[in-house]
Amino acid sequence: MNTSVIIFYAIASLILGAALLAVTTLKIFRSAIWLLFSLVGIAALYFWMQVEFIAAIQIVVYVGGIVVLIIFSIFLTQQSGKEMAKPATSKIIFSALAALLGTAFTFNLINHYGFNTISAQPFNTNVSEIGTQMLSTTSHGFILPFEVVSILLLAAMVGCIVIAMKPTAANIVHLNNKED
Amino acid sequence: MNEIPLTHILFVSTALFFIGMYGLFTRRNIITMLMSIELMLNSVNINFVAFNKYLFPDKLDGLFFSLFIITIAAAEAAVAIAIIINLYRSHQSIDVDDATEMKF
Numbered sequence: 001m002n003t004s005v006i007i008f009y010a011i012a013s014l015i016l017g018a019a020l021l022a023v024t025t026l027k028i029f030r031s032a033i034w035l036l037f038s039l040v041g042i043a044a045l046y047f048w049m050q051v052e053f054i055a056a057i058q059i060v061v062y063v064g065g066i067v068v069l070i071i072f073s074i075f076l077t078q079q080s081g082k083e084m085a086k087p088a089t090s091k092i093i094f095s096a097l098a099a100l101l102g103t104a105f106t107f108n109l110i111n112h113y114g115f116n117t118i119s120a121q122p123f124n125t126n127v128s129e130i131g132t133q134m135l136s137t138t139s140h141g142f143i144l145p146f147e148v149v150s151i152l153l154l155a156a157m158v159g160c161i162v163i164a165m166k167p168t169a170a171n172i173v174h175l176n177n178k179e180d
Numbered sequence: 181m182n183e184i185p186l187t188h189i190l191f192v193s194t195a196l197f198f199i200g201m202y203g204l205f206t207r208r209n210i211i212t213m214l215m216s217i218e219l220m221l222n223s224v225n226i227n228f229v230a231f232n233k234y235l236f237p238d239k240l241d242g243l244f245f246s247l248f249i250i251t252i253a254a255a256e257a258a259v260a261i262a263i264i265i266n267l268y269r270s271h272q273s274i275d276v277d278d279a280t281e282m283k284f
Contacts, residue, residue, distance in 0.1 A: 066218060103195060
């Protein structure tokens with residue numbers, strides 16, 4: 001048992017423990033912080049697998065973007081110190097049963113499928129390699145999904161602004177009439 | 181590095197996926213349900229990167245898949261939070277049990 005193995009199991013237990021706490025704690029702000037720890041653990045797993053670029057993206061987008069967004073929306077919509085209602089016991093039991101059965105089934109499948117791993121070849125994940133393939137127009141390039149995803153981001157941005165915009169005066173009168 | 185077989189990384193991502201599924205089933209608050217979905221998306225990303233690294237080290241397709249999944253997850257979270265803020269404005273609550281107007 002060498003250092004790399006120990007580090008892998010430490011990272012794995014960090015990810016799973018933080019994720020388990022994130023879905024079970026009753027205070028919503030703590031849940032967001034545990035999610036943060038779990039995402040940092042996943043970034044550490046990417047570093048351990050030596051795909052530094054994906055790890056950096058994971059930290060920038062998830063930890064720096066999505067978790068901050070979630071915490072903002074918690075502050076906008078909730079009293080963060082208040083405890084949430086506990087889910088019904090029967091729901092907890094059946095959800096846990098479904099999750100455990102699914103886990104056992106998938107573990108069994110993975111265990112019995114023989115993956116023939118190729119470890120002789122080095123895994124080249126230079127940023128220049130990734131960038132060249134991302135923007136190349138040959139048969140293995142990813143220029144089309146790259147452009148499509150940029151349009152998706154633009155559409156999401158415009159959609160967010162439109163959805164979260166404060167209603168205008170005419171809309172407010174309309175809503176009030178509907179409520180009466 | 182090579183002492184850890186691929187299956188152990190897959191075990192971690194499977195457990196993470198089902199933890200996210202458990203959260204999605206038990207939570208009634210939209211923000212926490214969104215967090216569970218993020219956990220599930222992350223477990224899929226781990227799978228893509230691990231398969232790419234262990235089974236096809238001469239290609240980079242798995243990395244691109246996880247890059248695009250991360251991008252789409254960011255867009256999805258942004259839109260979801262806009263919807264949550266709008267829902268809070270009209271219902272004063274973000275529990276899914278309180279928003280049942282369109283339920284059949």
